[in-house]
Amino acid sequence: MTSSPADDLGPTLRRLRLRRGMTQRQLADAAGTHVTHVSRVESGERVTVSRELLERLGDNIDGLAELTAAAGRVPARAERAISQFPDALENAVLEARTLPALRRLTAAARAQYLLARTPGGAVEGGRIEPKALCRQLKLQPVVGLADNGPPITFEGRQVIVTDPGQHGDPASLPRIRFLIAHAAAHALDEQLSCLFPRMGSGEELTCDVAAHLLCPPNLLEGAFRSAVLEAGPEAGDPWASDVGAVVTAVARQLGVPGWIAIRRLADEALLDDEALYYTLGDRP
Structure with a gap:
């Protein structure tokens, strides 16, 4: 059974708020709502969250793309920008095209921010070196041997990525490079945990950021x-x-x-x- 947007919104809001280090009251005050409203949303109650409030919440926890994706709704400012194209707001189109497109725009901006901060743009030999991105974020990547564990595991500021092939196999290099970039995308957002290859909880956005990091x-x-x-x-x-x-x-x-x-x-x-x-x- 798939979850509805209302089921995803509460846990996502709580995760993003805690990542930002804010209490429910601090977030409520910053977003112009009541703390009880924030509490009820996080607990999964079926309460009304307008696009405008969703936007204010997302802006104050630096997670607008993830929050609106969890809610299955377009941010208010984006809705105004595309309101002249009514088909873009139909549910089927929103799910298949519009929201992913907005997510990729957000990912592009985040990736460009990190690349601009990294000396030399992390370009080595005509391609991006994801380990240089990790160094900029004070993250230490370690390639481990294949096992049945998750492909990305954070242990403090160290991240272990699992090599699915034989140790040192060149065929594994593209995947390892992606996993390191994926970890860097998480660290950029101060989210030192990863569910990949499972999706949800921001993994779609993190995949998009990693793709933009490796292919500017x-x-x-x-x-x-x-x-x-x-x-x-x-x-x-x-x-x-x-x-x-x-x-x-x-x-x-x-x-x-x-x-x-x-x-x-x-x-x-x-x-x-x-x-x-x-x-x-x-x-x-």
Whole structure:
């Protein structure tokens, strides 16, 4: 059975508030509501939370994207911005397109903030070095051997990522790089815990931040141009049959898993995010 937004909102609000180090009364005062209202929301009671209040709560705990995602609602300011496109606010479209798009915009801003603070932008050898991001956050990554435990485990300021393959296997490197970047995205938000590969509780946003950290626009566009030149002129067409070769080349050049390359190429409108699921016969 899947949980409803009301079921997710309370635990998410409590987690974000505690991460911020605020009491219920402090948050209520900052957001312009009563402490009883905050308490009832956190306890899972079916109480009304307007978009405006949701926005004020999220702003004061630096977790607007996570809070509105848990509530399944668009922030008030975003609703005003897209109100001229009524279809974007329909439930099915909101769930499938609008809210994830807003989450990715938030992720891009967070990633850019960390990259700008890291000396040299963490670029080494034409790709992002996630360990440099961790050093900037005073986080120590350690690669452990494969076991049945979680892929990311925080122990204070040390984070252990699990290598799923044989020790030192180059094929594991893209996944390890993603896990380290994922841990850095958590640490950026002072959230030293991780549920990945389970989703929920902000993991979707953290995955998006990690993807932006490893594939910032300048490196992604450069890798895409190189891949197109290598694959031939038709590779620039997102409906071309060899688009998979371009994605593979971009992933290899930036040292990321293929699904991250696809996601970021689609984010930057360099690739139709559904192109790989069609054949040439499906081309409109």
